[in-house]
Amino acid sequence: MIDPKLLRQDPQQVSANLARRGFVFDAERYRALEERRRTLQTKTQELQNERNVRSKAIGAAKRRGEDVESLMVEVARIGDELSMTEEGLAEIQTGLEGIHFELPNLLHPDVPDGEGEEDNPELRHWGGIPTFDFKPRDHVDLGAQLGGMDFEAAARIAGSRFVVLSGQIARLHRALIQFMIDIHTAEHGYTEVYVPYLVNAAALTGTGQLPKFEEDLFKVEHDPAFYLTPTAEVPVTNLVRERIVDGAELPLRFVCHTPCFRSEAGNYGKDTRGMIRQHQFEKVELVQVVRPEESWEALEGLTGHAEVILRRLGLPYRVVALCAGDIGFSSARTYDLEVWLPSQERYREISSCSNFTDFQARRMKARWRNPETGKPELVHTLNGSGLAVGRCLVAILENYQQADGRVAVPEALVPYLGGQRLL
């Protein structure tokens, strides 16, 4: 949520910033609504004050044993008028609230212009693109030859966009999770957390998936509604929801492995082959809760933490800055890590690292007590994949494949596979 104060004071500035995303915010209409709210609120508060003062007078008069009949009639009249203005005020406030929850975050000035993925500038890259003296296969073919990657079985059990892994592929998949968590806890100062995979609407509203993006989620039949978590960002970031964190506790750093569930509505026909885009996938997520003045530095740090995984695995990747038209709803600035996939001869997203500034914190009422002011102030939240496990598995299979279709195990993972060096 954008600071309502800023929206009131300078809706034009907000409008100009959001326009870079291609988002249309009608500042004039907002100003008019806000004006009406202010009038109604002032009127309502005057009446409330009137009622409160007179009701107190009734209490006082009663204690003195005086007759209060005429006083009570008068206050009753105020009550009628009050309920009318209160109704009008509630209506307009609901309207304003709806607008507030559907406005995306303000962009950091350094976010590059652009409309889509193709406009994201590369910031840096690492690792040499592998060359093969044979035609590299994609992970589906490699999986089929090695055994242990069965899309047909998954389709029978669930449907399309699922996979069944078994044997050494399943073990490699699990090893990746352990490996990532171990590095982030031992070397990067993250605390491992285990969280619910079903989350409520309030949590999703806090991080920004609701109310606008319900169609991307799987909703479970339950009252009140549960949703399958689309990313650990939701349960983990909401750890600070409606809390006032002691300043000494910051920064908070959490690493969390969860399955993620996405409906992929609107992505029919996109990445239909293989494990790239699934309804269910595993991810190791990094979440940070920091003091506001530290969040930009934290974004660089967090991105670096995710990069370490790719480097240790020897996977070539690049870092791009998401442009204004491609950046997510809640984010002020995002770096994507893209790993090289030989079969596609291009880089594919494997991690997305964002600073949400106070946008999620305001929605969640997540605050910290600033010792300098003694007051609760909004924290800043960040997250990034560290990494998407399924896509990481794909990248390893494809980048480490040999002419005979077997796959070498990245050195860093050998201990996690009981010393095995070749799949």
Next chain:
RNA sequence: GGAGAGGUGGCUGAGUGGUCGAAAGCACCCGACUUGAAAUCGGGCAGGGCGCGAGCCCUCGGGGGUUCGAAUCCCCCCCUCUCCGCCA
């Protein structure tokens, strides 16, 4: 699933129709005492909105209702805890 108890400020916890946005304690901040600290004493200290300000309004899990007036009474919902049943 059944029965019961409870949700109040950063925390613990009192408050059961009217000077209660709320006792007390803890935590925290300021000051005094002290070489320094601890202890002790004095003072401050919920969140949000509006206003230049004095100040006003809202909020005691959420929503509705009764009333001139609700933390307090009534209804619905959510959550937590205890016991029983069932169960990974």
